[in-house]
Amino acid sequence: MTTTSPQTKRKASLDLYRAVWRWHFYAGLLILPFLIILSITGALYLFNDELDALIHSDLKRVAVQEATQPPATLVNVALDAHPGTAVKYTSPPTPESSAEVTVNALTGERLAVYVNPYTAEVLGALDDRGTIMWTVRYLHSLKYFGPTARKFIEIAAGWSILLVGTGIYLWWPRGKGSSGLVSVRGKPKSRVFWRDLHAVLGIFVGGFIVFLALTGMPWSGVWGGKVNEWANGNNFGYPAGVRVEVPVSNAYLSDQGLTSWSLEQARVPESTPPATPSPRIGLNNAVAAFEQLGLQQGYAVNLPTSAAGVYTGSIYPDDLSQQRVIHLDQYSGEPLLDMSYADYGPLGRWLEFGINVHLGQQFGLVNQLFLLAVCLAIVLMCVAAGVMWWKRRPSGSMGVPPLPADKRIFRGLIATLAIGGVIFPLVGASLIAMLLIDWLAVRPIQERRLTKQTI
Structure with missing residues (x-):
């Protein structure tokens, strides 16, 4: 029977460490800029309602008075100021808030018109979703830069999970005591200070990075779209009410505006015109019906x-x-479909809960402040990684961690990474690209440099 010597074990352990370190470096190189952008914009968006109310106070805040005007009156004054077709009315979420009327203007613009619900005075208008916090949201998702750029968010989310996994392996004590594991050594002038700061912050926020990556994935273009299709096709996401026998149109709820993940593919039902001409119930009666059914203030009403x-x-x-x-x-004012969170399938409920926490909404101010601290820690961790790399890298080199002596050590690691690539296709494609770059470009340079050093 053969035994493995301690020296061989140490060599194998060092090779594995180098392989993991190499991929941790690549993951960081790829996504640290994205993590910084996502963390800053995400931290701001945690307080979207508060910041929008402050920044756009001239449009969104009103003095409380005794009685409000009927919703139809508010829509009419909005159309007088901005002629076109009213497509949505949003009730004031608080007594101090204005009402919002969405108008497809004759000029071709889609506008959000803000109206004082007490005096029916038009306070002003912005482009629909034209507030500062909608801008922040679009920056967070890279929506400003088109569908191709948005795919990088999905790649960054997948690689961030890889970054956390490899980071935990590199951090693992291995009998070294607690120095540099839960405390920071040295001073800012030294590399060890930034290395410890990066490692300590990483181990404390790593789990939250994975959580934010996973709960952000449902909104991604490729993976999120496919999972939504699968979940709703197998009754794991859609509310059961979507499948009742009512006439439905070819329009989706998401076509009319922002909706929940579970309802993105829900089709909108149709009214049945009566055999003889009959008056429509009108917006005022529709609003009265919604409030009687228990919709919370701040609801939106899409108009037929x-x-x-x-x-x-x-x-x-x-x-x-x-x-x-x-x-x-x-025509009749009868509810055709009434769907709530309790009606969602199990996957839909789980994902909606995760998304709500991700947005800082589920647990109120505590949720917001906690995720703000996480976002700030992630930014500091990324900065520490950049400083640490700059101090470590050899002059004139990218400072890619050294190759393991035994290249076979990569096999198990790559197999593990490949499993993640199958689950997240865009991550898998980027993994293949990174492997090719490493194998065809980086590795030959390092081997030539190593050969010169040994001559």
Whole structure:
């Protein structure tokens, strides 16, 4: 029977460490800029309601008075100021808030018109989703830069999980005591200070990075879209009410505006025009019906734009139990479909909960402040990684960690990475690209440099 000598074990352990370190370096090189951008924009968006109310206070804040004007009156004054077609009415979420009317203007713009609900005075207008915090949200998702750029968010999310996994392996004590594991040694002038700061912050926020990556994935273009398709096709995401026998249109709820992940592919039902001409219920009666059914204030009402259209009332508040979508027949006022968080399938409920925590909504101010601290820690961790790398790298070199002596050590590591690549296809494609770059470009340079040093 053969035994492995301690020296051979140490060599194998060093080779594995080098291989993991190499891929940790590559993961960081690829996604640290994205992590910084996502953390800064995410930290701001945690306080989207508060910041928008402050920045756009001239449009969003009003003095409380005794009685409000009927919703139809508010829509009419908005159309007088900005002629076109009203497509949505959003009720004031608080007594100090303005009402919002979304108008497809004759000029071709889609506008959010803000109206004082007490005096019916038009306070002003912005492009629909034109607030500062919508800008931050679009920067967070790279939506400003088109669908191709948005795919990098999905890649960054997958690689961040790899970054955390390899980082935990590199941090693991291995009998070294607690120095540099939960405490920071040295002073800012030394590399060890930045190495310890990076490692300590990483081990404390690593789990939250994985959580934020996974809960952000449902909104991604490729993976999120496919999972949504699968979940709703197998009744894991859609509310059961989506499958009741009511006439439905070819329009999706997501076409009408922001909705929950579980309802993105929910089709909008249709009103049934009566055999003889009959008056429509109108916005005032629709709003009264929604409030009687228990929609929380701040709800939006999508207005019917055709004879078969419906009034759709929806609310996606911080309290998931109040999340709800109701469709009313525009002639009879009867509910055609009434869906709430409790009706979602198991995967839908789990993902909606994760998304709500991700947005800093589920647990109120505590949720916001905690994730703010996480975002700031991630930014500091990334800065520490950059400083540490700069201090370590040899002059004139990228400072890629050394190759393991036994290249076979990569086999198990790559097999593990490949499993993740199958689950997240874009991550898998980027992994293949990185492997080719490493094998065809980086490795030959390092081997030539090593050969010169040994001559």
